[in-house]
Amino acid sequence: MTEYNFELHFVLPEDRPDSEDHLDALFEAGCDDALVGAGKLGHIALDFTREAKNAEEAILSSVENVMSAIPDARLISASPDLVNLSDMPKVMEKWEVAHLTRQAMRKYAFDQVKKVMRPFPAEALFNGTSLWHMNEVVSWLLDNGKVDRPDRAQELLDLTNSARKLNAALEYARNKAPAFDSFISKVAH
Template sequence: MADKVEFEFDIVVSLPKGSDDEDVILDALFDVGCDDAVVGLGASGLVGLGFTRVGVDAELVISEAVKQVLAALPTGSQLREVKPDLVSLADVAARLQVTRQALQKRDMPPPSLGGLYRASEMLPALEDQPGKVRDALDAARGWFASASAAQKINARASLEQS
């Protein structure tokens, strides 16, 4: 049996117009079992949820969380993004608690889109780095462990919505 891993990921969902009652949203998320999420309601029409969940397979863990979230939210809500997928060096630096400049000095995979990097490609590159960057990876492994699954789920969501 495979070992369980702690996965860290964010889910961003758009809400249909007129369905942004924060109390209703928070109660509904709690009722479906998302009481472990950090919920962000700062951007009008969007809900962001940060999760840390344990499981064997990141795609299964994240997909289940997405299903829970969509079941709680009003009809017409749509998955916008699962993170981490495309990330900036600043995002990675914040996770590792190092400076962006520390990453700029190292060999990184090529950017994918608009200066953003695929988080799934970052971990192998960072594991090859000496010093503080590599030493900081343990604290961010759950985030990197979610990256490939986030990428797949985002691709499927994009295809379904097009």
């Protein structure tokens, strides 16, 4: 079993937008391994540290626990997925994968390091902000030998792949695409 650390972001039901109203139900539903953040009325973020056989199981079981506690909540996103240059080293440090600085990540991202196996992943621009998919960054770091703990990097790659897939499925469902599967239709209504 591996311990996975990730965040899930939900919109709360309109008739009960205060996250405080849901804390007991979340605990009783099995979310005792999450820190609950309530920065904006009508929204809730849960920072999970969950043990599971794989990342997908950890994320999906957490979503199911939240949905059983707050049936009308709507899952918005899972992270880590999209990250900026400052977030990359923080995620790596949290996972004990590598001790990299923002400056090092910037050098990699802007091709200022010549001895690499392949170019740094392409960025995705959002409103003028450069973001990268963390799974592509972890894969690049592994391929280029820039990690201290390859075993932990593989676990992080598993997690970031799962978060990205879930976010893609949620986006697909939100855009009124045909039903993706029964799980997505339950959480992305």
